[in-house]
Amino acid sequence: xxxxxxxxTNDLPRGARFYDAIAKELGIGRMMETERFIAWGKxxxxxxxxxxxxxxxxxxxxxxxxxxxxxxxxxxxxxRLHRLALSLGGKDEGAPxxxxxxFYAGYFRDLDGNxxxxxxxx
Numbered sequence: 001x002x003x004x005x006x007x008x009t010n011d012l013p014r015g016a017r018f019y020d021a022i023a024k025e026l027g028i029g030r031m032m033e034t035e036r037f038i039a040w041g042k043x044x045x046x047x048x049x050x051x052x053x054x055x056x057x058x059x060x061x062x063x064x065x066x067x068x069x070x071x072x073x074x075x076x077x078x079x080r081l082h083r084l085a086l087s088l089g090g091k092d093e094g095a096p097x098x099x100x101x102x103f104y105a106g107y108f109r110d111l112d113g114n115x116x117x118x119x120x121x122x
Contacts, residue, residue, distance in 0.1 A: 004048055006052050007049065009053060010059055012052075017088070022084065026070070032047060082108055094117075102121055
């Protein structure tokens with residue numbers, strides 16, 4: 001249903017280091033890059049997450065109520081992604097754990113304040 005999501009950043013090199021580490025844990029890398037935009041995804045597939053300096057030249061801001069969910073392969077990877085995000089300077093928005101029946105997730109914000117979670121169903 002969703003092909004990819006793009007998040008805004010005010011410091012692309014700094015944000016890229018954050019998402020390079022997250023992507024590495026997920027077993028993917030950069031698949032597209034310009035001086036204003038980087039996308040991470042699987043070769044031959046669609047991008048998962050893009051990070052961009054806003055096209056209009058204004059500062060990037062966080063969308064209230066917006067969150068990007070990253071599918072993990074298991075609970076251990078949810079835990080690793082959450083720890084990794086915090087070790088890279090991300091902010092904790094909810095430690096990994098069960099969130100209702102059959103849903104396990106950890107919540108965090110990236111260096112620009114964009115909210116994400118890592119999750120697994122089951």
